[in-house]
Amino acid sequence: MRAFRFLMPLAVAGVMSLPCQAEIGDAEAGEKVFQQCKGCHQVGAGAKHRSGPHLNGLFGRQAASLDDFKYSKSFQRAGAGGLEWHAETLDVFLENPRAMTSGTRMSFRGVKDPQDRAHLILYLRQFSDNPADIPEADPTAQAVDHDLDPAILALKGDPEYGAYLSGECTTCHQAAGSDEGIPSITLWPEDQFVVAMHAYKTKKRNHPVMQMIARRLGDEEIAALAAYFKDLEN
Amino acid sequence: MIFNRRTFLGTSAVAAASLAAPMVRAQGKPRVIVIGGGAGGATAARYIAKDSKGAVDVTLIEPTRTYYTCFFSNLYLGGIKEIDDLGHSYGGLAAGGVNVVHDWAVGVDRDAKTVTLAGGGSLPYDKLILSPGIDFVDGAVDGWDLSAQNAMPHAYKGGSQTELLKAQLKAMPEGGTFAMVAPPNPYRCPPGPYERVSMIAHYLKANNPTAKIIVADPKPKFSKMALFQEGWNNHYAGMVDWIGEDFGGGEVSVDPAAMTVTIDGEETKVDVCNVIPAMKAGRIAEIAGVTDGNWAPVNAIDMSSKADPDIHVLGDASQQGDMPKSGFSANSQAKVCANAVRGALTGSKVFPAKFSNTCWSLIDANDGVKVGATYEATAEKIAKVDGFISQTGETSDVRKATYEESEGWYAGITADMFGASV
Ligand SMILES: Cc1cc2nc3c(=O)[nH]c(=O)nc-3n(C[C@H](O)[C@H](O)[C@H](O)COP(=O)(O)OP(=O)(O)OC[C@H]3O[C@@H](n4cnc5c(N)ncnc54)[C@H](O)[C@@H]3O)c2cc1C
Numbered sequence: 021m022r023a024f025r026f027l028m029p030l031a032v033a034g035v036m037s038l039p040c041q042a043e044i045g046d047a048e049a050g051e052k053v054f055q056q057c058k059g060c061h062q063v064g065a066g067a068k069h070r071s072g073p074h075l076n077g078l079f080g081r082q083a084a085s086l087d088d089f090k091y092s093k094s095f096q097r098a099g100a101g102g103l104e105w106h107a108e109t110l111d112v113f114l115e116n117p118r119a120m121t122s123g124t125r126m127s128f129r130g131v132k133d134p135q136d137r138a139h140l141i142l143y144l145r146q147f148s149d150n151p152a153d154i155p156e157a158d159p160t161a162q163a164v165d166h167d168l169d170p171a172i173l174a175l176k177g178d179p180e181y182g183a184y185l186s187g188e189c190t191t192c193h194q195a196a197g198s199d200e201g202i203p204s205i206t207l208w209p210e211d212q213f214v215v216a217m218h219a220y221k222t223k224k225r226n227h228p229v230m231q232m233i234a235r236r237l238g239d240e241e242i243a244a245l246a247a248y249f250k251d252l253e254n
Numbered sequence: 255m256i257f258n259r260r261t262f263l264g265t266s267a268v269a270a271a272s273l274a275a276p277m278v279r280a281q282g283k284p285r286v287i288v289i290g291g292g293a294g295g296a297t298a299a300r301y302i303a304k305d306s307k308g309a310v311d312v313t314l315i316e317p318t319r320t321y322y323t324c325f326f327s328n329l330y331l332g333g334i335k336e337i338d339d340l341g342h343s344y345g346g347l348a349a350g351g352v353n354v355v356h357d358w359a360v361g362v363d364r365d366a367k368t369v370t371l372a373g374g375g376s377l378p379y380d381k382l383i384l385s386p387g388i389d390f391v392d393g394a395v396d397g398w399d400l401s402a403q404n405a406m407p408h409a410y411k412g413g414s415q416t417e418l419l420k421a422q423l424k425a426m427p428e429g430g431t432f433a434m435v436a437p438p439n440p441y442r443c444p445p446g447p448y449e450r451v452s453m454i455a456h457y458l459k460a461n462n463p464t465a466k467i468i469v470a471d472p473k474p475k476f477s478k479m480a481l482f483q484e485g486w487n488n489h490y491a492g493m494v495d496w497i498g499e500d501f502g503g504g505e506v507s508v509d510p511a512a513m514t515v516t517i518d519g520e521e522t523k524v525d526v527c528n529v530i531p532a533m534k535a536g537r538i539a540e541i542a543g544v545t546d547g548n549w550a551p552v553n554a555i556d557m558s559s560k561a562d563p564d565i566h567v568l569g570d571a572s573q574q575g576d577m578p579k580s581g582f583s584a585n586s587q588a589k590v591c592a593n594a595v596r597g598a599l600t601g602s603k604v605f606p607a608k609f610s611n612t613c614w615s616l617i618d619a620n621d622g623v624k625v626g627a628t629y630e631a632t633a634e635k636i637a638k639v640d641g642f643i644s645q646t647g648e649t650s651d652v653r654k655a656t657y658e659e660s661e662g663w664y665a666g667i668t669a670d671m672f673g674a675s676v
Contacts, residue, residue, distance in 0.1 A: 082651075100655030184605040187301070187589035191582060192612075192659075192666040196674065201662025228642040229612055229626055236628055236639060 044107070045135065050143025053136045060126070063147050072126060078105050079148040083121075093199065094123025101226045110141050112224050119215045120225060123203065168218050173211060175243035182248025185241055188233065195252060206252050213246035283311040284599035287369050287379040289359045289538055291316030291344060293325075294385030294568030294584035296671040301592035303351040309600050313353040313377060315369065319343065321672075322412035324443065325581045326664055329616055331409075331420055332453030333460070340412065346673030362542035364562055381595050384544070384559075385568040385584065386536025387411065388442050391548065394532035395435055396507035405510035406527040409450075410442065422526045423457060429464040430525035433515045435506050436471040437530045440549075442570045442579040444477035445625070447530055449615040452482065455490040456618055468524070469496045470517045472504030477578075478615060478625055484646045485617030535571035549573035554631035555607050556594035557587050566591045575635025576627075583611045585667055590631075607631040614660035620650070622657030 054063070060072035067074035073089040084091040084099035091099070098121050103109060113120045114137050116130040131137045186195075189205060197206035205213070219225040220234035237245070288299045291314050299314040306312075320341045329335040344354045355377075361370035368376040390408065392399065398406060409419040426432065432454060436447045451469055458465040475498070476482075486494045497503040502518025508529060514521050534540075534548035544550045544559040550567040551560040552574050559565040568591055569584030577583040590607045597604035612626030627641030644656065 097655060100651045102652065180603065181605060183305075184589075184593055185608070187593075188586070188608060188610055190666065190670045191585050191610075192663045194666045194669050196669065198662070198665060200665065201658040201660070202666060229624070232626060232628055232640055232642055233610065 045138030045140075045142040047139070047143045047146055049136075050139035050141070053131060053140040054143055056128075056131075057140075060128075063144065067147075075144055076147045077149060078110075078144055079107075081105050092121070092123050092125045094121040094203065097121075097203070098226065103226050107141050107145075110144070111137050112219075114140065116215065118212055119219045122208070122212060122216055123199075168215065172218065172239050172243075173214055175214075175239055177210075177240070177243030177245065177247030179244065179247045181241070182244035182246070185237075185245050186248050186252075189245070189249075192229075205249055208246075208249050210246040210250045213249060214242055217242045217245070283309065284380045285311045285313070285378060286381045286383065286595060286599070287377055288312065288314045288383040288385065289316075289369065290385040290387060290536065290569075291318075291321055291347070291354070292385060292387055292569065292584070293323075293581035293667070293671060294570075294588045295383065296321070296344075296347060297585045297588035298383050298385065298566075298568060298592045298595075299352045300347055300350055300671065300673055301589055302596050303347075305592065306596050306600055306602070308351060310596060311353070312351070313355055313379075314344070314347060315355050315357055315359045315371065315377075316344065317356060317358045317372075318413070319356055320413075322416065323581070323664075323668065324410070324412045324416075324446070325667075327409070327412060327416045328446065328450045328453040330416060331423065331450060332456040332616070332619075334453070334456075334616070334619060337417060340416075342668055342672050344672065350673045359538050360541070362538070362565075364543065364565070367564065379564075380599060381564055381566065382542075383566045383568060383591060383595070384536075384539050384542060384550070384571060385588070386538045386571055388533040388535065388570045388579075389537050391532040391534050394437075395529050398435075398508050398510065398529045398531065402508075402510035402529075405513070406508060406529045408530050409528060410446075410530050410533075419526070419528060423454065424461075426458075426462060426465060426525045428462055429466075430462065431466045431468060431522065432458070432526045432528070433468045433470065433522070433524040434528045435508065435515070435530060436469055436473070436476070436503075438472045438504075438532050440579060441530070441533045443581075443613070444578050445482075445613055445615045447471075448476055448478065448482045449617075450528070451494060451496075452485060452490075452615070452617045455486065455493050458493065459490060465493070467494045468515070468517075468522065469494065470503045470506045470515065471496060471498050472506075474499040477613075478623060478643065480646050481623045481644055482615075482617065485621060485623075489618040489621070533570075535567075539567060539571045546573070554634070554636040557591040558594075566595065575629075575632075576638040577609060577611055577629055577636050578613065580611055580613050581667060582613065582663075583609070585670060586610055587636075609636055612663070614656065614663060616657060616660070617653075620654040620657050622653055622655075622660050623648075624656055624660070 060070050061075050063075040067076050069089050073086050082099050083103040084095040114131045117124050117126045192202050193205045197204040217234050220230045288295045299312050302310055303312045320343055322340045326335050348354050358372035359369050360372045368378050370376045407415050407419045409415045505518045507516045515524050535545050535550050539545050539550045544561045544565055550572050552567050552572045557566045557568055559567050568587045570579040586609045594604055596602050609629040612624055614622055614624045616622050623644035625643040628639045629636045630639050
């Protein structure tokens, strides 16, 4: 499998718990990081929706909840499923947007450096109502575990085993790939599939059925499913 | 869990030998007969045919030409779905290589390994899969038997009974009374009667708002009870009177001619009465001699009958352990069974059994809830591993997303059962 950018150098993995510590970043540095977001997002006085929604008042807000912005289905589902924006959830999202919401139209690889993300999150926090009151680690926020072992991503799945296991998926996810009510997983790129399933396993993704299904799938089984669905022909 | 491959060695060796030997049978292929083209049977037939790529001869015996799902039939009663939304033909299965025979199976000769058809003739099998759904226990509700099913429908098998109940609901006089006699455990679809109460209340609220609903229940509690009761209070305040076991809900008799229901000695005249009696495995399981009491005990590892290794029993008819009798469960069991049967007949790889279930219920339009679990095969039974349930007090957004998900599931499972929609 090709190198995958979700991974960060192991050396910085120790910094992962950053948002929970007292000093998480520097808003000024965050403003610089925000340069890469500006093409699609505005923030601050008079900010409007561009191809992405404006980012004022982001903290504590349910994902996909601004009435006047047309969100992707994927985001609408995530919002309805209870995804709220907090330091932790933003950190996960910004690292790799598609790990959290596969169908987001945000075609952005993510901010890979955890320190840069911390800066960015602090910068964005200024545009929420009472920045000083926003805890840097909400008690309600989800536990974050960015560590997806490279060995997991490198696993070669057995498509025959995947075909068998897929029976558990196709009760709901149509093999022919329909996206009504339940997202399509047919022809999903292998690496994204693996990342997403592990995100359910670690509860970074928020869906009780999928968390339950993912919880008992071993690494080999997730790899097998990914190998099967990636080129499922109908 | 480690799957013991040896369980199948005996039969695969036989199958392999007969494949290599000069053809004695038609086409020389191993033959599977599936009785019942519902959630369990249609899935098993489709998967064996699909995955064996023609190496196994699969015949499905099913009397009806259109399968009307019980799942979502409550939504039809509530006016949210049309009857046509629930009907599925067998064209996709036939196109997928399943030999579909529209007839009743009336006998099983386990020594000769043949199935007799109502229309005459018999068919030989190497492996027989039974997924006949349910029948009702005679004398379960005092005063009711099958001859009363037009006056007091059960609507617990799909199709005409559901339509009859809907017609009676529509004809109910203003301010009339709808009664339900709920079944004792175990029965198909644990939340089904209560989703039905919700959907009937939904219909009545819009069309006959002063009507009343009485439920006589032999159980002290039921599936998703807190969620349903919260929903009934929120959406249908004062309309639903649920009488549980503690209040005599199990002491029930009915008089279909007089249209009365007597609960704990108190007689009430009703306008519509939905009697859902105690259930047992579909008759053919008993005829085949694989039942013990009301249900057919099976081995969790491959859904094979405890009475006969060449017969598998799926879905509602089986007694397997912890899984609820649901379409989702039957579909899940069918895939485990299909994998094992194909392995036994063709020597293909057999993977460990894995089961799951999720049951969605609709309380009001866009107010969906769900309960689900995963399961594994142990030596004794299918055992629950893990589960979840919707919470009371969820936001309307969450509930709407849950409902939309259930629609996705309905499209998914019916495609999984019958193949591409035709
Ligand atoms: C009101 C209601 C709501 C429900 N809602 C849900 C839900 O939301 N989700 C869910 O997962 N489940 C739901 N269920 C349960 C679900 O319908 C059953 O659990 C499921 O259909 C069981 O599958 P089965 O294969 O065992 O039987 P069935 O699907 O009933 O199939 C049995 C088939 O066998 C055929 N048959 C019977 N005897 C013979 C014979 N002798 N010869 C040939 N053919 C025969 C019948 O014609 C029938 O087609 C609901 C049920 C009801 C009643």
